[in-house]
Amino acid sequence: MFNFYEFKFQQTDRLRLLTCGDSMLTFYNCPLENKFADIWSQHNYIIYVVEGRKVWHTAHGAFDLKRGDCVFIRKGATIVEQFFDGSFCLVIFFITDDFIRETLKTKSKPINGEWRHYNPVITINKNETVGLFYSSMLAYFEAKMMPDESLVELKFKELILTVADDPKNEELRSYFCSLLQEPQSVSLQRVMNDNYCFNLKLEAYAQLSNRSLSAFKRDFSKLFGTTPGKWLLEKRLKHSMRLLTSEDKTVSEAAFESGFENTSHFSRAFKERFGISPMAARQQQLV
Template identity: 45%
Template sequence: MENLYEKIRSGLAFNKFEVRELLFVEYTCPLEDEAFGIWTQSDYLIHVLSGQKTWRTPRGSWTVAAGETLYIKKGAAIVEQFFDDEFCMLGFFISDDFIRNILKEISGKMDFNADPKNSPAAAIEVHNDPLLSAYFQSMLTYFNGSQKPSDLLLEIKLKEFIINILTTPHNPSLAAYFQSLLEVEKSSIRQIMEANFNFNLSLEEFARLCHRSVSSFKRDFKKHYNLSPGKWLLTKRLEYSAHLLKNSDSSITQIIFECGFEDLSHFSRAFKEQFGVSPLNFRKDAGAKRTLPASF
């Protein structure tokens, strides 16, 4: 699974601006694989200039087309291509600390229009009012220019977007999510693991996703689940694969990919140890007789 943030940051061919941990990019995606997995340790905002793509997780799927905008929380997703038009987007990678610092700076100075309930969804659709449409057009102007804008100006432009979301009535779910970041200084292990368990990430990548060292991640994980990350991940992935075998038409090959297993032999062996039958036989006749997790 590819780290999109690191790929863009280290790539020489991208039209991008970097300001410390912040990353701004005008990105044209080559039309190659029909579906591929990506992850990032930071949230990111995409505004589609042409084409369309679907971001899919166990908690939902979001298709965005030209003129539409999606805010995607830190974590992993399966991205599905459409081959009708070339896909081009503006992408902004935003750290939690940057958002928190802006909230602390403006708190008490203006009213926020936030939904009282913070959505647990992995992504949030952004409603583009005239102000936001003009905002993205102004950002595109910088990418089309011959000179990089100053770091201060780029930070101010990103701050403009966040304040716009917080103070206008069109995006209460995203405003609530921004405000929720003030309540915790560290990313929630439980929220991140429940949202990303099915993706084939290494222990080191899960630790980065949770903004912890590997040793801190293991220690905090044990406090939450009283299990090692490896044992917990295997159980969750097997339960999810059983759910898909019973409730979807996906092929076993697709299910292996969607549940984070390396290959068929590993999946089949682990599945049989857990459920007593092969995945194929489970789907044929054993699935209807077994008690599975109600939902994912």
């Protein structure tokens, strides 16, 4: 699983990048390589699909993105499914939690929203203002001179304030409120529940929850009453059991979609936990 955010910084010979601190904007024409790509990002990102189609697979379902779609993807991990019948091109904004918070604090009228479950991929209402905004950004990629970073910062703020002002973006507005208000314990719990089925290292989970590795382990133990390794194994095994018995997944599919590195490790852990092999569990359901 590779870091999507850091990967973009390594593609400067192929991409036009506009940066503002840790935030980044790029116009991205994706080459077709593997059918599935395991990615994660420590920062949120907003995507506007210019051309093509891809599916973002998350712990809470699949999200099919096509030409003209505009979405906010919360920081975390996902499996991206690619299609080989055409190219895929997008404009992508990587935006940190801190940048969102500081921008929202400048609003003359604060937004309100109730805490609730948030999808990993949140649809943005593509009204005329949003459409014009993206059209204006394309000009910066075609210009010979790079815009001043202060101008790029203003454009990032413009996008955040534009989507936050639209009452049709109810879920995203509510999520923005949670960034301003929710306790750190709630944030940590959300990160783990959204990303347990992906093969991430503990350092990545710590980064997603804005903690050092030692602080992450300490806070995790206080919150869940066990170690991250034990909790992740239990969550992944229960998830794999559901995939095998309720969604008719193969053993290899269940292992992959539950965050295990290989099927042999998965099979050993599964049998030790449930007393039967993954294949036997799947066959019992099929009978």
